[in-house]
Amino acid sequence: MGDSVCSDIMKKRRAEFDRQTTETQITGSLTIDGEGKYDIDTGIPFFNHMLELLTKHALFDVTLKATGDLDVDYHHTVEDVGIVLGKALSDALGDRRGLARYGYSLLPMDDALAQVAVDLGGRPYLVYQINNRKRKIRDFELHILEHFFRSFCDQARMNLHIQQPYGEDVHHAYEAVFKGVARALYMACALDPRVKGVPSSKGRVEGA
């Protein structure tokens, strides 16, 4: 796969989304080969911060505007943002030709560590093991982030293993998780000129 093919594929690795339900309304775009630029507003400051870190450290570009039934709680908005970003990533990856496919990271954030592994092989599976026991950051219930990552990897059709083995500071613990996912995705989404066709001995990626 020559450089011109690589740059052709890179140009196209972008997807737009517009999802309207009675619970949430989400519009925006995701570019894989970006510069880490973001314009994100979910109405939930802590969640905005985590999505900005994911975008910045994966070197994606993301615009996202979400409005939702926050008067109920944050559940629908957080889960639905996972759905649209996962689907956008899958759409932007296209047939996944020339992809590195696997990525991983060991991400330290002061006292906290995250270990993340990704396989963009087309099969959804989430392993989510968080050691930090804090349940909330301000009024944000942290357990709903598992829903975010499950929706994200189901729609992106990828294996995502997230472990956060230690780290007392809850803010550091989740920063390490989102930055860790970002660095693993950056590695897995890379185009490798030596990969001929799709990165699978089956000759196809599940669902592509």
Ligand SMILES: [Mn+2]
């Ligand atoms: Mn922070």
